[in-house]
Amino acid sequence: MKQLHAARHAVEAHLIRGFLMSHGITAEVRGEYLTSGWGELPTDVCSVWIADDTQFTEADELLKAFLSGSLARQYGGQAWTCPGCGEKLEGQFTECWSCGHARPTT
Ligand SMILES: [Zn+2]
Structure with missing residues (x-):
């Protein structure tokens, strides 16, 4: 650890x-x-x-x-809402930190 x-x-x-x-x-x-x-x-x-x-x-x-923030730029910095649990996520996240749902590709 x-x-x-x-x-x-x-x-x-x-x-x-x-x-x-x-x-x-x-x-x-x-x-x-x-x-x-x-x-x-x-x-x-x-x-x-x-x-x-x-x-x-x-x-x-x-x-x-x-x-x-380089990842935020990579993904356009667009915030998204998890379709699994409704959590609001910053653009740099590729999956929901709350439930693990993958970011939808739009
Ligand atoms: Zn979620």
């Missing part, structure tokens, strides 16, 4: 996880269950971890492309 990215909030962490999973990289989100009982820690600090350390470099490059 290796930490790949510290997300600003749970939604971002899950978006990144879904993105990595869609590229064959097993990832998991940690930290979302922190409660206010932890004092100074914000409740929504999340990080994305990858299960297989040997995929770290690949995951890191995918993440950089993801964060820089």
Whole structure:
């Protein structure tokens, strides 16, 4: 297990996880269950971890492309709505992070 990215909030962490999973990289989100009982820690600090350390470099490059928006440009940056669950998704996602439904080709 290796930490790949510290997300600003749970939604971002899950978006990144879904993105990595869609590229064959097993990832998991940690930290979302922190409660206010932890004092100074914000409740929504999340990080994305990858299960297989040997995929770290690949995951890191995918993440950089993801964060820089190159994938958004590739897909025209068009936001879409998941036909499976109705989730609103940003243009860079090729599948729904919520239910895993593939982006419809239009
Ligand atoms: Zn969905």
